[in-house]
Amino acid sequence: MNAPLLSRRSFIVAGLSAAGGLAVGFALDGTAQALPIAAQPWTPEGKPAGEINAWILIEPDDTIVIRVAKSEMGEGIFTALPMIVAEELECDWSKVRPEYASPNRNVVEHGVYQQMGTGGSRSVRGSREFLQQAGASARARLIEAAARRWNVPASECMARASKVLHEASGRSATYGALAAEAAAVKLGAEPAIKSPDQYKLIGRPTARLDTPVKVTGEAKFGIDTRVPDMVYAAVAACPVFGGKLKTFEEAPIRGRRGFVGVVPLDGAVAVVFDRFWRAKEALKALPVEWDIGEAAKTDSAQFCALYREALDGPAATARNDGDADKAMGSATKIVEALYEVPHLAHAPMEPLNCTAHWTADRVDVWMGTQAPDRALALAAEAGGVKPENVFVHNCFLGGGFGRRAVNDELKQAVLVSKAVGKPVKLVWTREEDIRHDRYRPQAALRFKAGLGADGMPVALNLRTAVGSLLRSLGMGKVENGIEPSAVEGLANTQYRSPNIKVDCVLKNTHVPVMFWRSVGSSQNAFAVESFIDELAHAAGKDPYLYRRALLSDRPDFVNVLDTLATKGDWGKPMPAGSGRGIAIHEAFGTIVGEIAEVAVSKTGEVRVERIVAAIDCGHVVNPTTVAMQVESAVIYGLTAALYGEITIKDGRVEQGNFDDYPMVRMADAPHIETHLALSGGKKWGGIGEPGTPPVAPAVTNAIFAATGRRIRSLPIKNENLSGA
Amino acid sequence: MLALMVNNRRYELDIEPETPLLWALRDEIGLTGTKFGCGIAQCGACTVHVDGVATRSCQLPVAEAAGKKITTIEGLAGDTLHAVQQAWIAEDVPQCGYCQSGQVMAAAALLAANPKPTDADIDAEITNICRCGTYPRIRAAIHRAAAMASR
Numbered sequence: 001m002n003a004p005l006l007s008r009r010s011f012i013v014a015g016l017s018a019a020g021g022l023a024v025g026f027a028l029d030g031t032a033q034a035l036p037i038a039a040q041p042w043t044p045e046g047k048p049a050g051e052i053n054a055w056i057l058i059e060p061d062d063t064i065v066i067r068v069a070k071s072e073m074g075e076g077i078f079t080a081l082p083m084i085v086a087e088e089l090e091c092d093w094s095k096v097r098p099e100y101a102s103p104n105r106n107v108v109e110h111g112v113y114q115q116m117g118t119g120g121s122r123s124v125r126g127s128r129e130f131l132q133q134a135g136a137s138a139r140a141r142l143i144e145a146a147a148r149r150w151n152v153p154a155s156e157c158m159a160r161a162s163k164v165l166h167e168a169s170g171r172s173a174t175y176g177a178l179a180a181e182a183a184a185v186k187l188g189a190e191p192a193i194k195s196p197d198q199y200k201l202i203g204r205p206t207a208r209l210d211t212p213v214k215v216t217g218e219a220k221f222g223i224d225t226r227v228p229d230m231v232y233a234a235v236a237a238c239p240v241f242g243g244k245l246k247t248f249e250e251a252p253i254r255g256r257r258g259f260v261g262v263v264p265l266d267g268a269v270a271v272v273f274d275r276f277w278r279a280k281e282a283l284k285a286l287p288v289e290w291d292i293g294e295a296a297k298t299d300s301a302q303f304c305a306l307y308r309e310a311l312d313g314p315a316a317t318a319r320n321d322g323d324a325d326k327a328m329g330s331a332t333k334i335v336e337a338l339y340e341v342p343h344l345a346h347a348p349m350e351p352l353n354c355t356a357h358w359t360a361d362r363v364d365v366w367m368g369t370q371a372p373d374r375a376l377a378l379a380a381e382a383g384g385v386k387p388e389n390v391f392v393h394n395c396f397l398g399g400g401f402g403r404r405a406v407n408d409e410l411k412q413a414v415l416v417s418k419a420v421g422k423p424v425k426l427v428w429t430r431e432e433d434i435r436h437d438r439y440r441p442q443a444a445l446r447f448k449a450g451l452g453a454d455g456m457p458v459a460l461n462l463r464t465a466v467g468s469l470l471r472s473l474g475m476g477k478v479e480n481g482i483e484p485s486a487v488e489g490l491a492n493t494q495y496r497s498p499n500i501k502v503d504c505v506l507k508n509t510h511v512p513v514m515f516w517r518s519v520g521s522s523q524n525a526f527a528v529e530s531f532i533d534e535l536a537h538a539a540g541k542d543p544y545l546y547r548r549a550l551l552s553d554r555p556d557f558v559n560v561l562d563t564l565a566t567k568g569d570w571g572k573p574m575p576a577g578s579g580r581g582i583a584i585h586e587a588f589g590t591i592v593g594e595i596a597e598v599a600v601s602k603t604g605e606v607r608v609e610r611i612v613a614a615i616d617c618g619h620v621v622n623p624t625t626v627a628m629q630v631e632s633a634v635i636y637g638l639t640a641a642l643y644g645e646i647t648i649k650d651g652r653v654e655q656g657n658f659d660d661y662p663m664v665r666m667a668d669a670p671h672i673e674t675h676l677a678l679s680g681g682k683k684w685g686g687i688g689e690p691g692t693p694p695v696a697p698a699v700t701n702a703i704f705a706a707t708g709r710r711i712r713s714l715p716i717k718n719e720n721l722s723g724a
Numbered sequence: 725m726l727a728l729m730v731n732n733r734r735y736e737l738d739i740e741p742e743t744p745l746l747w748a749l750r751d752e753i754g755l756t757g758t759k760f761g762c763g764i765a766q767c768g769a770c771t772v773h774v775d776g777v778a779t780r781s782c783q784l785p786v787a788e789a790a791g792k793k794i795t796t797i798e799g800l801a802g803d804t805l806h807a808v809q810q811a812w813i814a815e816d817v818p819q820c821g822y823c824q825s826g827q828v829m830a831a832a833a834l835l836a837a838n839p840k841p842t843d844a845d846i847d848a849e850i851t852n853i854c855r856c857g858t859y860p861r862i863r864a865a866i867h868r869a870a871a872m873a874s875r
Contacts, residue, residue, distance in 0.1 A: 074820030074856045207816060214821030215809040215828055217757020217797030221821075224756035232751070257740070275739075277747040349761050349769060349822040349855045398759070398822030399855045430762045624816055628861075632819055635857025658766035658853060667847035669859035 039218040045102055045391070050179035052138040054105070054112045055085060055131065058179035062162050064091045067101035069113035070123040071370050072210060073348075073400035074632065075688045076625030077123050079208045083621055084128055087201045088135030088193060091175060092162040098209060103372035103392040117371040119405050119515060121588035121686020124621055128684060132193040138182070140191040145181035146173050196619060196680065205624045210396070222367040222395040225355040225425060231260045232276040233416045233426040234283040237268040237436045240292040240651040241510045245269055247289045253282040262286065263419040270416045276427055295510035296651035300442075303509055303648065304340065307444035310465035311338075315503035316481030318491040322499035327459035331450025335538050339447070339527035340713040343646040344440035344516055345661060350398020351433045356413035357423035362389045363414060364423075368397030370404040378407060382414040401636065402515035406438060406473065431656040439646055440516030441467035445527040449497075455539025456550070459499040462490045464524065467513040468506040481506060485515075489524035489585060489693070494557060495532060495550045511648060517636055518689040521587040525693030526641075526700075526714065529583035533701045534710065543701065544570050544582050551584075556679040560584060560593045560614045563677040568595030568612035574706075577601065578609075581701025583694035590617040590685030594634070594694040596670075598702035604722030608638060608670045608699055613691060615676060618683025623676070626687050630674040633691025639664040641696035645715050726790050730755065731799025741787035745779075746770045748786040749796060757797035757825045761853070768852030771826035771833075772796050778833035797825035800832060808832045811869035819856035826852050831866050840870050 051057045057065040066082040078098045086096055106113040114130065139159050146164035147154040150171055157166050162175045175182075196202075213219040238244065248269055250262045258274035259282070269288055273279035328334065354367040356379070363383040369375040372392045380387040397404055413426040428436070443466035450459040466486050470476045482491075482504050491502045516522060536546035544565050551557040561584060564570070574580065577600055584593035597610040613630045620626050643662045647654045655661040700711040707724035728735045730753060737752050749755045749772070758781060761769030765780040772781045773795040781789075800806045805813075808831045818824045827850070834841055834849045841849070846863055854862070 072820075074818075076819070207813075208818075210821065211813050211816060211818055214818035214824050215812045216801065216805070217755075217825045219821050220756070221759075223760065224750075226754065226756070275747065275751050277743050277751070278740075347855060349759075349767070349820065349853070351760065396822075397820060399820045401855070427760070430764075628816060628819060628858075631860055632857040635859065636855065638857075657764055658762050659764065663853045663855070664857070664859075665853060666850045666859045666863065669857070669863075672860050 039213050039220050045104060050183065052141060052179065052183055053134055054101070054109065055134040056089065056138045058175045060176045062092065062095050062174050062176040064089070064096045064162065064175070066096055066098050067113070068098045069101040069106070069116045070127070071118040071368070071372070071394060071397055071400065071404070073118065073368070073370065073397035073404065075123070075629060076208055076622060077118070078210050079206060080124055080621045080625060081127065081131060082209070083201050083206060084124070084131045085135040087199055088132050089139050090159040090161070093201060095162060096209070100394045103376045103394070104388070104390065106373065107376060107387045116373045117405065118400070119370055119402065121590070121688040121690060125589060125684040125686060129193070133190060136191045136193050137187065140187055141182040141185040142175055142178050144185045144187065145178045149173065149181065202621050203619070203623070206622050208625065219396050221350050221398045222355065223350055223353045223398070223427060225366040225395065227355065227357060227423045230355065230423045230425055231272050231274055231420060232279045233263070233270045233272045233413070233424050234276065234279040235265070235268055235270045235412055235426060235428060235432065236283055236288065237432065238290045238292065239435065240290070240296045241512055242295055243267060243293055244291040245288070246291045249287040252287060253285050256282050261420050263416045265412055265415055268412065270412060270426065272416060272420050272424065276425070280429060292651065298509065298651050299649045300342070300647040303442055306507065306509070307442060307465045308338070310505045310507050311444055311446045311463055313505060315463060315505045317501065318482045318487040318504050319500055319502040324459040324461050324499040324501035327499035328448065328450040328461070331458050332453050333451040333538060334448065335451065335535055336446070336448045337531055337534055337712055339445045339530060341443050341523040341526060342644070342714065343442045343511060344640055344644045345434050345437040345646050346401045346403035346516055347434060347661065348399025348401055348403055351428045351430055352403070352409040353425065353427040354407065354409045354413035355423065355425040356410070356417040358383050358414055358417040361385060362391070364391045364393065365410055365413065366393045366395060367407070367410060368395045368404055369407050369410070370397065370400045371407065375407050375410050378411055379414050382411045383418060401517040402519070403437065405515055430658070434656050434661055435653040438472065438512040438514035440522055441469070441513040443523045445523070447527060447531045449531070449535055451535065451539055455541055457495070457497040457535060460495070460497045461501045461503070462493070462528070463503040464490060465505040465507055466523070467508045469513055469515060471506070471508055472513045478506060485520035488520035489528060489587060493528060494554055494586065496553060510651065517633070518587060518692040521585060521693040522640070525583065525585040526696040529585065529694065529697030530700055530712065533581070533697070533704065547582070547584060556616050557584065557586070557591055559679065560591045560616050560677045563675055564593040564595055564612065564614035567614060567673065567675045570595060577706055579702045579705025579707070581698045581703070581705055583697040583701060585690070585693040587690045587693055588686030589683065590615060590687065590690040592630070592690045592694055594698040596695070596698035596702040598699055598706055600703060600706045600721055600724060602723065604720060604724065606642065606703060606716055606721065608668070610671045611695070611698070612673045613675065615674065615691070616679050616683070617685035617687055618679055618681065620676065620678065626676070627674040629687045630691040631672045633689065634672050634695050635664055635669060637692040637695030638670070638699070641699050641714060642668070642716050645718070726786060728786065728790060728794065729792070730794045731796060737786070739786060741785060743786045745772070745781040745784045745786050745789045745794070749781065755796050755798050759822055759825055761823065766853070767823070768830060769823045769826040771829040771852065773829060773833055776833065776836060778830045797829060800828065806832055807869040807872045808835065808865070811865040811872060814868060815861045815865040817858050817861040817865050819858055823852060823854045827854065827862055831862070831869065835866070835869055835873065839873060841866060
């Protein structure tokens with residue numbers, strides 16, 4: 001009633017005025033002051049004066065608006081990417097304000113923002129160079145504009161802190177005053193970008209720009225969208241994946257207050273009311289019949305057997321060094337182990353939602369998406385309008401972790417808006433989120449090693465059976481039975497052995513699977529790092545030194561391991577019932593090693609007390625967010641390791657909310673330390689995901705050190721460790 | 725009609741008395757800082773103060789909140805940010821930020837009742853879920869806010 005509503009047109013106006021002046025909030029000293037970020041971080045459509053290029057808009061008051069073409073889901077990209085631009089722009093950082101780049105403009109201007117999807121821990125390493133170039137180019141044009149104004153050679157001018165200076169004459173001009181002229185400058189040649197030794201901002205711990213709006217409740221997530229005449233939809237999909245909607249009976253809910261309509265969807269039904277609560281309650285009272293099909297006869301025990309049996313069947317070979325089968329015959333000792341992991345849900349804190357406004361010639365959607373480009377194309381297809389007439393207003397994402405890379409909720413919202421002829425906010429309940437995710441696949445991995453007399457592996461055979469993400473998503477092609485993510489961390493294992501064979505069996509069930517924070521590495525690192533630990537113990541060697549010996553060809557790995565061992569107190573005595581475990585994994589261009597300190601009580605309760613991480617991502621843009629992302633990745637992986645398990649019964653997911661899909665909370669959260677062990681050079685590694693894979697094996701290896709019990713199947717909660 | 729006092733302002737709402745306070749705040753009044761996370765009082769994203777007590781608003785019928793003093797994240801700051809909000813900024817707590825309204829409200833209520841909480845107090849009282857795993861920083865920020873208030 002008192003909150004501002006955004007109409008599509010007033011949204012545009014609001015956007016423009018937001019670009020012309022900062023949002024106002026509280027400063028630390030309590031005075032009202034400009035916020036570094038708008039609560040609604042959308043870019044306005046169109047090209048205001050002062051736009052130097054698609055990335056940079058300079059206001060007359062010297063505000064530097066930097067467009068961000070990646071999604072802010074907690075990873076700190078709204079700070080890191082502007083830092084990269086600002087490094088070259090030589091602007092006053094305190095005047096920088098990020099906002100989302102327009103996905104519509106990316107269509108109309110043929111990819112001016114390149115690929116806008118956020119995933120694969122790729123944002124910094126994938127956009128750094130062109131963002132630096134955009135910043136450098138804008139700086140050169142501002143200098144050129146000043147030089148022309150003063151009639152002096154550009155080479156006599158320099159840029160510093162949002163001003164161009166001509167020292168010989170003592171003249172200066174602000175970027176704000178020069179912006180419109182700079183926008184018209186065409187450079188003869190693009191300036192060179194800085195080398196890392198010249199960085200002033202990149203590498204400096206920098207407060208996140210989105211923090212203030214996130215402690216006052218002002219930050220707008222997709223679910224907070226309000227547009228005039230908006231109605232609300234609650235949705236239920238067929239409880240068995242792939243099932244169809246057979247019939248529903250509208251009569252029992254038609255007379256309820258605020259009823260708008262019931263909309264049948266593909267394998268789902270949406271109930272539309274004037275308020276979400278009414279829609280959600282009415283959905284419970286709606287009689288629905290589903291055509292559940294044959295998949296309703298399946299359960300997790302069958303899938304478990306399916307993946308185990310698949311390990312004995314034909315496989316595609318992803319790597320074949322030497323002759324592993326033959327070399328096994330000459331080994332002094334054979335070690336074999338089977339590892340198993342369950343399906344996992346993403347469970348971002350903000351349940352999936354999308355607000356859509358369909359009209360015959362234009363579609364607007366407001367949501368948090370990791371893939372604005374794909375979202376736009378999907379909205380165009382679902383709404384039957386041209387892509388250039390679709391406007392995706394990306395909001396802050398209340399968590400992503402891969403889930404918001406494919407926007408099932410968007411298609412539903414567009415279809416419902418079209419059916420009822422009004423803007424619709426469609427919200428999934430938590431139960432819908434847990435039961436209709438696209439999950440981290442279940443997998444079984446069987447490894448075999450032949451050890452030589454020195455305890456080192458003369459042969460390794462790593463074999464995985466797992467669901468194909470690409471087949472499940474209907475995206476791309478699976479070539480020769482191998483999918484890169486399925487063998488990530490297996491086919492490219494850096495552990496040295498003259499004979500290595502990696503086999504892959506892709507097998508899908510009716511359960512949809514997708515990218516889950518760290519993707520294939522989430523299960524493969526658990527298996528590899530558990531197995532290496534088993535080999536070290538079989539060889540009678542220290543697990544840290546054993547890894548160090550097998551990785552000695554890679555100085556960056558060795559540096560991470562040594563940093564980790566020192567900072568993590570490797571080898572120091574621990575009380576009875578406690579132990580340390582170590583694990584290391586490279587993914588997304590980054591190496592992360594972790595040591596877990598774990599205590600196991602006599603009754604079998606596992607307490608993870610401390611995690612020490614060492615990381616080599618080559619270069620760091622913002623050390624503050626790197627530490628935050630490692631902490632985040634550790635807790636995310638720890639929830640999965642300790643508790644995470646989606647099980648299927650009668651073809652449907654058994655869990656539904658945080659009471660039966662539990663999370664690590666404050667009381668379970670270990671003390672976490674992050675140490676940088678940077679190798680620099682050409683390496684620019686990702687940071688959002690690589691902290692997750694080592695957690696589970698570090699913890700299970702620590703449990704082994706504490707109790708002598710080897711956990712080969714996750715989650716840990718299923719293991720009875722009492723009396724261990 | 726049902727009268728609700730939220731952030732020292734009176735609202736007259738024509739809604740079903742069993743509507744959870746969460747939805748009255750978000751969809752009727754338009755205060756969207758209070759978040760929907762689970763709907764079963766498990767996650768705490770919807771935490772507000774009801775007569776000063778941290779309360780998960782997704783499970784409280786609006787009729788039971790009538791006549792009580794309700795404070796949401798939008799009403800926590802006075803002329804200055806609340807000490808908890810200042811400490812949250814100083815410790816770089818939020819990541820995605822979605823659960824943080826609830827975390828801040830839970831922490832503010834804890835400190836009002838217990839100005840010097842121990843780690844064990846924090847473990848027992850701060851049970852809100854954060855999928856970004858900001859717990860270590862939340863703990864540090866609560867201690868910082870306690871120290872700020874005692875200065």
